[in-house]
Amino acid sequence: MSPPQSPNSSRDQVRPLAPSSHRIHIENEEGVNYTSTSSIELSKKQRRRKRCIKCCGCCGITTIIIGIVILILALTVFKVKDPTIRMNSIRFEGLSSLTSSSNLQTNMNITVSADISIKNPNAVSFKFKPATASLIYSDRIIAEAMLPRGSARARRTFSMNVNVTVMVEKLIVIPRLTIDLIAGELPVSMSTNINGKVNLGVIKKSVDIRMNCNMVVDLQRQDVKDIDCERKVSL
Numbered sequence: 001m002s003p004p005q006s007p008n009s010s011r012d013q014v015r016p017l018a019p020s021s022h023r024i025h026i027e028n029e030e031g032v033n034y035t036s037t038s039s040i041e042l043s044k045k046q047r048r049r050k051r052c053i054k055c056c057g058c059c060g061i062t063t064i065i066i067g068i069v070i071l072i073l074a075l076t077v078f079k080v081k082d083p084t085i086r087m088n089s090i091r092f093e094g095l096s097s098l099t100s101s102s103n104l105q106t107n108m109n110i111t112v113s114a115d116i117s118i119k120n121p122n123a124v125s126f127k128f129k130p131a132t133a134s135l136i137y138s139d140r141i142i143a144e145a146m147l148p149r150g151s152a153r154a155r156r157t158f159s160m161n162v163n164v165t166v167m168v169e170k171l172i173v174i175p176r177l178t179i180d181l182i183a184g185e186l187p188v189s190m191s192t193n194i195n196g197k198v199n200l201g202v203i204k205k206s207v208d209i210r211m212n213c214n215m216v217v218d219l220q221r222q223d224v225k226d227i228d229c230e231r232k233v234s235l
């Protein structure tokens with residue numbers, strides 16, 4: 001006969017193992033937790049990538065819009081336009097002494113007054129340096145005046161009066177003067193050259209304005225006729 005077994009040893013032998021289904025359930029829960037963590041990390045990366053794409057897209061679109069706006073402004077509002085110069089009137093004083101070459105003297109007083117205007121069509125002012133206006137007869141300068149520096153405001157017209165005194169000592173030595181005095185007409189011209197700048201912020205343009213006006217001085221009528229002006233603007 002086998003010896004009797006103690007109650008404790010029989011309980012140890014009879015103690016059942018944990019059900020296999022319970023073990024599988026725990027393993028499955030661990031697997032589900034691992035998969036959920038991986039999905040969360042993946043979704044975070046995707047969200048970051050989408051935010052980066054959206055940010056880059058917004059920056060690119062903004063840059064393109066700014067570039068288009070700058071281009072439109074450069075071609076319209078901030079485009080440098082040509083200022084125009086005009087001689088409104090001109091008159092000679094002291095022409096009564098020019099009746100014949102016999103009574104010409106160096107102490108004669110012959111003055112020329114001209115009204116010149118500069119129209120600035122730009123959105124900013126046109127600032128110009130001191131300039132020179134010359135009265136020319138038979139390809140020789142017989143009168144010259146200095147024009148002060150000035151500024152034509154945006155989309156405004158700047159007017160200035162030019163007063164010059166004829167240098168009679170240079171006039172009386174010109175060979176064709178006697179013939180023109182007999183004819184009663186003196187063909188002369190006035191030349192004006194103005195240099196300035198149009199400052200549009202980042203855009204700065206130098207502007208050179210030239211005007212040459214040919215005319216005939218009628219000694220009998222003491223007046224000027226046949227005024228023909230040629231203008232040229234260089235940017």
